[in-house]
Amino acid sequence: MIDFTLTSEQKALQQVAREFAQDVLKPIVREADAEPDPQKGFQMIKPAYEKAYELGFAMCFLPKEYGGGGVSNVDLLIAAEEITAVDPGFGCVLLVNGLALLPLVWFGKEEQRKKWLTLACNDPKKSFLAGWVVSEPAGSPGGTANFDHPSPQAGIQVTADLKNGEYVINGRKYWPSSAAGWDMQGADVSVVVVRTDRQKGGKGGLSCIIVPRGTPGVTYEPCIDTMGHRLNQNCDIRYDNVRVPEENVFALGEGDLVISKAFTWSGPVAGIAGVGVARTAYEYALNWAKTYTAGGLDPIIYHQNVGYMLTDVAMKIEAARYLSWKAAAYADSYDCENYSLGAMSKIFGGETAMQCVYDCMRVVGINSYDRRSHPFDKLMRDVLCFPIYDAGNMGMQRRKIWGMLAHPSFNPRSFVDHELVEFTREMEGIGSVTARPGAA
Ligand SMILES: Cc1cc2nc3c(=O)[nH]c(=O)nc-3n(C[C@H](O)[C@H](O)[C@H](O)COP(=O)(O)OP(=O)(O)OC[C@H]3O[C@@H](n4cnc5c(N)ncnc54)[C@H](O)[C@@H]3O)c2cc1C
Structure with a gap:
């Protein structure tokens, strides 16, 4: 039903x-x-x-x-x-x-x-934070999008070597939220995606390691000074011979599948976050349009262009909300195996929200550019994040959908029939290997 x-x-x-x-x-x-x-x-x-x-x-x-x-x-x-x-x-x-x-x-x-x-x-202090530590700093090689690249020299470069019953972690992570904790001494726990096999590429070489707060060798540089989403903490973390017991590893050799699934589960949540921000911009612009006359005699909502633009914004917000709900309902049906729809809702929600906030600014007009009197400065800074965070829409989320669509097993009717679209490792890695002009 x-x-x-x-x-x-x-x-x-x-x-x-x-x-x-x-x-x-x-x-x-x-x-x-x-x-x-x-x-x-x-x-x-x-x-x-x-x-x-x-x-x-x-x-x-x-x-x-x-x-x-x-x-x-x-x-x-x-x-x-x-x-x-x-x-x-x-x-x-x-x-x-x-x-x-x-x-x-x-x-x-x-x-x-x-x-x-x-x-x-069950934290009696009610302040428990968990860090999800995947992303890596820019460099050559560096970055995060090609985590499933077949070469061990590409993708995730933080390493964890098993020595005498302990994993020894080395390298640097950049961007993870909450990982430095409230006091820059670490989140209560972090789940860190690392390369446990230096001979294997992204499919087979990666694993997850649980790193508790207070583990020696982890240091936190000053947090990243982001344009928006400023209530969130983005961390710069160094691992210098960090030792954790072997029992803290999980998804051994399957870190790629963890990245794919986690950034799928979060897709509809990020999509609805776009809806939330766009809704705030829309409600503000609608109220403005109904009360502000722009030097005329009647509120600007009675200009057809204003009415049409707000109509489109309202319509887009509804569409983004229901795609996120559909992706979430699908996740509920199939144990969060909503890879394509989860990614679609994240892409659509965030990119739609960006356009909506900008269109609301155009409706409000020049006054939207006044930071002190109106909320659009913050809304715009916040909305810019959606297409590029939580696994970027190009290098990660669209690429994931592309990998599924291109696979011989893909049935395009699966979504309308609400059937499970199985995600397999064969679908990962698409587009990660490029052909540089002039390369042998
Ligand atoms: C508020 C916020 C919270 C965050 N929280 C976390 C967190 O908790 N944990 C965490 O690990 N990270 C976190 N991040 C980082 C974030 O999740 C990024 O999405 C992630 O690092 C990947 O970014 P990217 O896709 O731009 O990758 P990059 O590797 O930096 O890629 C850059 C760009 O290159 C292009 N590109 C690269 N490869 C390809 C390809 N194969 N095909 C097509 N295009 C390609 C794409 O256009 C891509 O956008 C956070 C970021 C922000 C801003």
Whole structure:
């Protein structure tokens, strides 16, 4: 049955999320966003994070048996839209707990799940943070998009060598959220994607390692000073002979599959974050258009171009919301195996949101450019992130869909029939090997 009606439980969830966002989060957003020191800005959100933890938002996606909320992906989106409409950077902090800890649910061992998920869901301080540590610094080679490249010299370059029952980690990661923690001494736990086999490429050479807070040899450089999403912390991390017990590894040789699945699960959440930001811009522009006359006698909504533009913005927001809901419903049906639809909802939600915020600025006109009096400076800085974070739309998300479409097994009717489109390792790696002009 296709039914877009919210149940009474979903309406209640939406209401709790909306009240949290308006009453707890909103009062701190402006100051935290304006704070020039990114770490100080991150620390300013801690009381709101603790409240979010208490309300269950920080770990709602983890299974109930470990103390998590066990919410469906659809319910998660209903709450996420309300929070990201007020601040997507804060939403990102919550999202990253899922990116880091859900791989344990899908690929981890039961002892690891019991230990780390139970700790994450039952923190008496209500401030537990998990780091999802994949991305690497720019360089040649460097970067992240080609994690599934067949050469061991390309893709993920942080290494972990097994010596005497311990993995020894070396290298540098750049961008991961929350990993430095509230005090720059580390998140409570980080899940780090590393190369455990120096002879193998991205498919087969990568694994995940659980690195607890306080592990010697991990150092944190000053946080990245981002244009937007400033309530989120982006880290620069160095690993210098960091030793962790062998039992902390999981998905051995399957780190590529973890990256593909985690950045698929997050797709609809990032998509709805775009919807949240676009919704805020739209509601502001609509109200402006109904009250501002631009020197004429009537509000500008009575100019046809203004009406048409706002109509298009409203339509695009609805379309992006329902694609995210569909991708989430599909994830609920197939244990988060929503690779294509998850990626589509992330791409569409973020890119649509960018256009919507800009169109709202055009509707409001020159006054939208006034930072002090109107919210568009922050909305624009925040929205610019969507196409390039959470696995960039070009090098990672579109490439993932392309790999599936190109595979002989792909059935284009799968989405309309709501059937499982199986994702296999054969679909990874497409487009990662290039033919440079003049190369032998
Ligand atoms: C707010 C925020 C939060 C973040 N949180 C985290 C986190 O928690 N953990 C984490 O690990 N990272 C995090 N990141 C980093 C982020 O997830 C990036 O999406 C990721 O590093 C990949 O970026 P990229 O696709 O631009 O890769 P890059 O490797 O930097 O690629 C750059 C560009 O090159 C092009 N390109 C490269 N290869 C190809 C190809 N094969 N085909 C086509 N085009 C290609 C694409 O246009 C791509 O966009 C965060 C970033 C931000 C801003």
